[in-house]
Amino acid sequence: METAIHEMPDHARVWVYQANQRFTADQKALINEQLSAFTGQWAAHGQQLVATFSIVHDQFIVLAVDESMHQASGCSIDASVNVIRQIEQQTGLSLLDRTQVAFLADGEVKTYAFNQLKQAVLSGEVKPDTQVFDNTLTNAGEWKTRWVQPAGDTWVSRYF
Structure with a gap:
């Protein structure tokens, strides 16, 4: 997964989520499972988005979407934040703390x-x-x- 983000075009939109600690093996497995499922069905206004994610340094999640075909809408971005919140709840990690x-x-x-x-x-x-x-x-x-x-x-x- 980690190389997939490097294959995205430079204009692809990116969100970086930093965890409050290193991911454990179980947390990484859950993150991979949740985000693989999410990016595989992520859509905006019924149109499939070209998206990927990477786990980097076992402490960051980088989510990317190539908007050259279809732009991520407000609702689709909200859906991505919701999946990050679900990951937080399931793992006990803090991924949305920007302080x-x-x-x-x-x-x-x-x-x-x-x-x-x-x-x-x-x-x-x-x-x-x-x-x-x-x-x-x-x-x-x-x-x-x-x-x-x-x-x-x-x-x-x-x-x-």
Whole structure:
């Protein structure tokens, strides 16, 4: 599944959901099952959407839809959020909390609440070259090229 997202055209719409912890094997299996079923039948105004998902770093779900044939409608986007909520309920994960920022340090994803970020910088846990995930990206091209960047090149740089 992880390579499928890279095959989406750069204009494909993307949503990134960050978990509050690494996925267990059971959680990954449930996520794969739920999202495979969902993307296989995801439709907007009765038209099948070309969609895929990936589990990345065992802590992120990346959902993508190629809107060149049919655009995702408000109702279809709501349906995608509902399946994410169902996954939250079934796994105990938090996937919709946007108050956490994730970094890649020593090959591990670490998350900090926004109000802990300044202290993480002061303590040296987060440095200008620490990789930060930008989960606000909206298309596959951005996700492929700018999802992970050095903290010093992002909005986090104001803390250095």
